[in-house]
Amino acid sequence: MNLREKYGIPQNAVITIAGTVGVGKSTMTKALADALNFRTSFEKVDSNPYLDRFYDDFEKWSFHLQIYFLAERFKEQKRIFEYGGGFIQDRSIYEDTGIFAKMHVEKGTMNLTDYETYTSLFDAMVMTPYFPHPDLLIYLDGSIEDILSRIQERGRPMEQSTPVEYWYEMHERYENWINTFNACPVLRLNINDYDLMKNPDTVEQVVERVGHFIQQTSVLRK
């Protein structure tokens, strides 16, 4: 029996991994997808034509970058929908609006008119059939110190040259955001409770928690 069957995770489940930059979403996405034999949906980072320019000049490139991410996420949502689920998704679309776009408009690095155009496009997209809520959002939580050291260790140049206050503010916004998030069930995992790098077998503990959680929440929803 494979891990998915062992822990009663439906074959068509859609699980999204959320959390601040560097917390370990991509690593978890890959590990869970391998363990469950699910497909992955990753963010485009290396081939993103705006990301470097955005980190160089937030005011100039915020809108372009949000539109780019929105278009990419829409295509991914459509792909997930067309396959009928069975996906692990690296970052939820809720974070684009609830964290990034909001943070930049509130800090004045995204123009209000651009923000309104962006949110109206986002709202129109979410109303299409391609946007059912995920079955589960796994929120990865960790201390800002651990996250900063992971960002440093990963070494993306544009993130290294960004003032550390940016990551502090994002971390705080994430804590506030997840405390009020209710679009789908949330399973919180602390990054100190598992170590997928040193001990890849710990993914089974995560799968077990996911299985129990999905069963509990589906009983509650019946």
Ligand SMILES: Nc1ncnc2c1ncn2[C@@H]1O[C@H](COP(=O)(O)OP(=O)(O)O)[C@@H](O)[C@H]1O
């Ligand atoms: N469980 C873990 N233990 C130790 N380091 C980790 C773990 N998961 C991820 N990392 C490291 O942290 C960095 C950021 O991880 P990544 O998965 O790219 O984060 P995200 O997708 O959230 O930005 C990478 O260098 C990765 O190797």
Ligand SMILES: Nc1ncnc2c1ncn2[C@H]1C[C@H](O)[C@@H](COP(=O)(O)O)O1
């Ligand atoms: N919606 C976004 N706005 C601004 N920046 C974003 C958005 N989504 C992702 N990013 C940035 C943050 C990181 O530098 C890279 C990739 O994110 P990660 O959390 O490492 O997967 O893109």
